[in-house]
Amino acid sequence: MMTKLHNQELERRLSLYQVFLSLYERHGNLLDEILQLENLSQSSVNGVKPLYVQGVVDDSSVYVITNLCEHQTQTLQQAQHLWTIGRDRSNGICTQEPHLSRCHAAIQYVENQGFYLVDFNSTNGSFVNGEPVYQPVKLKDGDRIRLASLTFDFFLNQKRRVLPELSTNLLTQILPPVANQQTTALNHISVSQECKCEKTEDTVQIELDYISVGRGESGKHNVIQQKKSEILERFFSSTNNG
Incomplete structure (x- = not known):
């Protein structure tokens, strides 16, 4: 009984092989299409x-x-x-x-x-x-x-093209909000500062030069109290650490 079932299975497989071979001989691109579908499915499943x-x-x-x-x-x-x-x-x-x-x-x-x-x-x-x-x-x-x-x-x-530069209006739309804010702040405030600190036994001399803060009048030295406090704090902090 087992031998008969085994022979039937072999005959079935041989018949399927002959059908496939005959089909492939008549449609030469069939195997290529099957392989392409397999590659696509494997790529999507495995993330390749x-x-x-x-x-x-x-x-x-x-x-x-x-x-x-x-x-x-x-x-x-x-x-x-x-x-x-x-x-x-x-x-x-x-x-x-x-x-x-x-x-x-x-x-x-x-x-x-x-x-x-x-x-x-x-x-x-x-x-x-x-x-x-x-x-x-x-x-x-x-x-x-x-x-x-x-x-x-x-x-x-076969060809390389150099694209023109984008307009400023378009760039401002592409830039993230934080970058826009920073750019605006830099455009409105230009601070050039020079801080010279000298420590003697009894005297601490601090020279602050702020030039062109915001849109102030040219030639005038405008000192912002908050900035002055920050510099003093940094100076005394470094002095204490030293």
Whole structure:
């Protein structure tokens, strides 16, 4: 009885495998879509950031920015404009994805042409938007790349713009209230003070110079009693501590 049930289970699994194989042969992108859905679900559950590679062409400088290396965003420059990807630590982009080959593929920049994905005859293959890569494939902004079971997005940046400065009215709306108050206070009160303290046996001489307090008349020395008291307290406190 047990043998019969075991044989039935094997036949059921074999039938399911044949159905899946037939379905995959007719729909080559099915596995890619399943892998992408799995990556998205895992990212949302585990809080993992989406993986990406960004190719940057900035004047005469060419580099890539990626978080494939230990999930940390890094800027990678390479003199030959060739960034290899694989499990081996000698790769410019090293990731321990178990299904990757030791040197699986590379992203290459060709002068005046763009970035390309190159597969190094990897065991589990390379794909761009679900299509297998047999020869270098030129990459476009937003392409979906899969190396074995590792899936990431490719972004392309070919232009840098310097934006104009924001208006003062807009800046005052953006600044937090505390900063606004401090800025207003600094605009209305400019205090330049010089305090010289000399201690003799019987005499303590304090010279206070306040210049341009608030919007007072120029040339007049206005002494604020509160400020004077604070300075005296600090002076006697330091004297007692000494």
